[in-house]
Amino acid sequence: MVRLGAIDSPPKTPTILGFECAGEVEAVGEGVEDFKVGDRVVALPEFRAWAELCAVPTKYVYKLPDEMSFQDAPAITMNYLVAYIIVFELLSLRPGKSLMLHSAGGGVGQAIAQLVRTFDGVTMFGVSSKGKHEQLATGGLFDHLIDRADYVNEVRKISPEGVDIILDCLCGDDCNRGYGLLKPMGKYILFGSSNVVTGETKSFFSVARSWWQVDKVSPIKLFDENKTLTGFNLRHLLYQQDGSEYVKKVIDDVFGMWKDGKIKPVIDSTWALEDVTEAMQKMHDRKNIGKLVLDPAAEPKPKPATPAKVKAKKEKKEKVQSPSTDEEKKVENGTDKPAENGSGENGEAAEAEKPKENGDGGEAKPSENGENSAAAETNGDEKKQSS
Amino acid sequence: MVRLGAIDSPPKTPTILGFECAGEVEAVGEGVEDFKVGDRVVALPEFRAWAELCAVPTKYVYKLPDEMSFQDAPAITMNYLVAYIIVFELLSLRPGKSLMLHSAGGGVGQAIAQLVRTFDGVTMFGVSSKGKHEQLATGGLFDHLIDRADYVNEVRKISPEGVDIILDCLCGDDCNRGYGLLKPMGKYILFGSSNVVTGETKSFFSVARSWWQVDKVSPIKLFDENKTLTGFNLRHLLYQQDGSEYVKKVIDDVFGMWKDGKIKPVIDSTWALEDVTEAMQKMHDRKNIGKLVLDPAAEPKPKPATPAKVKAKKEKKEKVQSPSTDEEKKVENGTDKPAENGSGENGEAAEAEKPKENGDGGEAKPSENGENSAAAETNGDEKKQSS
Numbered sequence: 001m002v003r004l005g006a007i008d009s010p011p012k013t014p015t016i017l018g019f020e021c022a023g024e025v026e027a028v029g030e031g032v033e034d035f036k037v038g039d040r041v042v043a044l045p046e047f048r049a050w051a052e053l054c055a056v057p058t059k060y061v062y063k064l065p066d067e068m069s070f071q072d073a074p075a076i077t078m079n080y081l082v083a084y085i086i087v088f089e090l091l092s093l094r095p096g097k098s099l100m101l102h103s104a105g106g107g108v109g110q111a112i113a114q115l116v117r118t119f120d121g122v123t124m125f126g127v128s129s130k131g132k133h134e135q136l137a138t139g140g141l142f143d144h145l146i147d148r149a150d151y152v153n154e155v156r157k158i159s160p161e162g163v164d165i166i167l168d169c170l171c172g173d174d175c176n177r178g179y180g181l182l183k184p185m186g187k188y189i190l191f192g193s194s195n196v197v198t199g200e201t202k203s204f205f206s207v208a209r210s211w212w213q214v215d216k217v218s219p220i221k222l223f224d225e226n227k228t229l230t231g232f233n234l235r236h237l238l239y240q241q242d243g244s245e246y247v248k249k250v251i252d253d254v255f256g257m258w259k260d261g262k263i264k265p266v267i268d269s270t271w272a273l274e275d276v277t278e279a280m281q282k283m284h285d286r287k288n289i290g291k292l293v294l295d296p297a298a299e300p301k302p303k304p305a306t307p308a309k310v311k312a313k314k315e316k317k318e319k320v321q322s323p324s325t326d327e328e329k330k331v332e333n334g335t336d337k338p339a340e341n342g343s344g345e346n347g348e349a350a351e352a353e354k355p356k357e358n359g360d361g362g363e364a365k366p367s368e369n370g371e372n373s374a375a376a377e378t379n380g381d382e383k384k385q386s387s
Numbered sequence: 388m389v390r391l392g393a394i395d396s397p398p399k400t401p402t403i404l405g406f407e408c409a410g411e412v413e414a415v416g417e418g419v420e421d422f423k424v425g426d427r428v429v430a431l432p433e434f435r436a437w438a439e440l441c442a443v444p445t446k447y448v449y450k451l452p453d454e455m456s457f458q459d460a461p462a463i464t465m466n467y468l469v470a471y472i473i474v475f476e477l478l479s480l481r482p483g484k485s486l487m488l489h490s491a492g493g494g495v496g497q498a499i500a501q502l503v504r505t506f507d508g509v510t511m512f513g514v515s516s517k518g519k520h521e522q523l524a525t526g527g528l529f530d531h532l533i534d535r536a537d538y539v540n541e542v543r544k545i546s547p548e549g550v551d552i553i554l555d556c557l558c559g560d561d562c563n564r565g566y567g568l569l570k571p572m573g574k575y576i577l578f579g580s581s582n583v584v585t586g587e588t589k590s591f592f593s594v595a596r597s598w599w600q601v602d603k604v605s606p607i608k609l610f611d612e613n614k615t616l617t618g619f620n621l622r623h624l625l626y627q628q629d630g631s632e633y634v635k636k637v638i639d640d641v642f643g644m645w646k647d648g649k650i651k652p653v654i655d656s657t658w659a660l661e662d663v664t665e666a667m668q669k670m671h672d673r674k675n676i677g678k679l680v681l682d683p684a685a686e687p688k689p690k691p692a693t694p695a696k697v698k699a700k701k702e703k704k705e706k707v708q709s710p711s712t713d714e715e716k717k718v719e720n721g722t723d724k725p726a727e728n729g730s731g732e733n734g735e736a737a738e739a740e741k742p743k744e745n746g747d748g749g750e751a752k753p754s755e756n757g758e759n760s761a762a763a764e765t766n767g768d769e770k771k772q773s774s
Contacts, residue, residue, distance in 0.1 A: 092477070092479065171606075184623070184628035188606070214606055214607055217604060218603045219604065226624050228477070229604075229606055229609055231608070231611065232613060237571055241613060242571075243571060
């Protein structure tokens with residue numbers, strides 16, 4: 001969505017994309033005490049995560065458990081952070097409740113479904129494109145898999161009175177359709193707006209339409225109908241609403257659940273940085289199940305030697321990567337030796353080859369995770385980062 | 388509010404008011420197995436609770452714990468039912484959260500505050516008219532008592548960033564003012580609309596104004612701001628949305644908490660049925676702290692012998708009580724002996740004289756609670772009740 005400019009206040013181009021990365025701390029800013037060079041960390045910077053080196057204020061940096069690989073870290077952190085807040089903070093799950101989840105095959109969707117399964121007796125309707133149902137069924141997380149093409153009618157067939165909870169990362173007209181499916185005492189949680197992305201490029205009209213399509217709701221209507229509407233936007237919480245302390249606590253809990261074996265990250269596929277356009281296209285086409293991970297240590301796929309295609313690829317690649325060198329110099333504070341791209345430990349690289357889980361999961365922003373990919377900056381350095 | 392016609396679909400007059408009553412079962416309908424004559428019960432009928440005899444479908448009737456008096460029962464059941472659902476179902480309280488409660492001196496307000504206090508580390512702002520602050524302070528439930536005249540500024544003075552939770556039973560313009568006080572990840576819960584009642588009689592304009600005043604909210608605004616809007620309306624849940632099974636479970640839990648000493652009902656005052664107009668006036672003027680209870684066994688206050696006043700009182704009384712005889716005959720199924728008004732046991736009447744708690748609490752609908760006041764009808768008899 002950032003690539004298409006389909007978010008509020010997108011960064012000025014040229015820029016580096018990416019909200020999540022894992023690696024070792026390469027340098028720390030003045031006064032930083034919580035981190036030291038060599039610490040294994042995951043970070044949630046506001047953009048620029050897809051660089052070999054990335055300066056991040058310490059409030060967005062989190063130490064990794066020793067046992068967590070750089071491939072697992074970005075498949076866990078943001079997805080399960082979102083899922084944890086939704087499941088444990090915004091819902092009150094108990095036996096007998098029913099829940100409908102959009103984008104059930106996505107990385108966040110898979111994380112939510114896993115966390116919901118820590119409660120007994122909740123009926124889960126997973127909505128996704130028909131093509132993913134067979135693979136999703138093997139995960140065994142959902143009671144009912146529903147085709148997104150006609151989900152309102154399909155859910156009504158199984159549960160005529162509707163559902164107790166709807167988790168929506170689509171927005172647009174789906175808000176109105178979903179609201180009608182809510183039972184009394186039901187909760188509608190809007191936590192994404194992926195419907196905004198409809199075409200190949202940013203379209204003002206598709207953005208505007210998906211905004212206009214959403215009906216405003218009077219609190220009195222909610223009062224009459226015994227319903228709850230919730231919006232949850234992690235990006236705003238972190239970068240605009242000073243929620244970093246709260247997020248840090250949640251990530252502690254998430255890592256604890258991972259250590260206890262309650263969380264099993266779902267990685268769709270791992271990609272070399274050079275193949276990012278192909279990875280993005282797969283996500284854009286909603287073909288992934290689980291997270292896509294970018295690994296600077298991975299070998300790029302061999303490309304067919306068609307001159308026209310090579311040229312097109314090169315241009316796209318430059319759009320994403322060319323500004324990175326300048327940015328890095330700024331944030332690296334003099335560490336101007338070339339970043340050691342591809343120098344990941346063999347053990348790590350090998351781990352990235354293994355399939356992590358039995359094949360479920362999907363979506364969300366890919367993240368770099370080679371060695372040296374995250375550097376903790378001083379607390380007071382936010383201005384530097386955004387310079 | 389029913390008296391003023393300020394609810395949706397008010398009953399046709401003449402009618403009998405009242406949503407809550409306690410007493411012994413006088414008769415049961417055909418096929419009723421859960422209740423027998425003589426059972427001590429509390430009931431939540433849709434109107435008509437202020438009669439000596441009241442027919443109620445069994446789904447709205449709840450057995451009383453042996454130790455619970457007929458005076459305590461109506462001070463507990465509806466108030467704590469509402470409070471329980473709000474506190475345990477709609478909020479996710481944990482240490483560090485802050486909460487602002489409107490009508491803190493009301494019966495529901497007092498019940499909510501008690502239940503919130505079962506959680507550690509929650510900061511509570513209680514909003515009420517200044518005149519009640521001294522008495523409310525003795526209860527020790529609130530961290531801050533706030534004057535309702537200027538609550539937005541008063542709360543901002545203490546907590547410039549606002550609060551995490553707002554519990555609003557007022558509606559109208561207070562919805563908009565309160566929403567602005569919410570922190571990110573905050574929850575606004577609208578569970579009443581007492582602002583609709585502004586004058587002595589029903590005013591179409593005051594009703595309409597308090598509706599128009601409430602701004603509609605886009606789910607996208609909630610998404611941008613990380614906020615939750617909830618409506619909760621027990622009356623709709625019970626009588627229109629088939630929530631009776633759920634409510635029965637909650638009442639079980641509430642009675643359990645009462646047995647464990649976690650719930651201490653707050654009774655403002657107890658009134659003879661003949662003094663109902665005076666009781667209603669006190670509530671209308673927001674002068675009560677805790678519940679007002681109507682007791683058919685209580686002696687009416689001596690009235691000054693001014694002929695004009697007596698006449699006026701008599702007319703008002705007739706408005707409330709005259710239709711009761713007809714209704715009762717219908718629902719009593721042949722038990723046409725006159726209801727034994729005032730035949731409450733001495734023990735009960737004596738208990739009603741004692742102050743129940745140390746003086747906090749308030750609001751909500753008064754309820755009859757003499758002997759013989761609730762009769763359980765068969766499950767299939769809802770039509771009969773509304774005939």
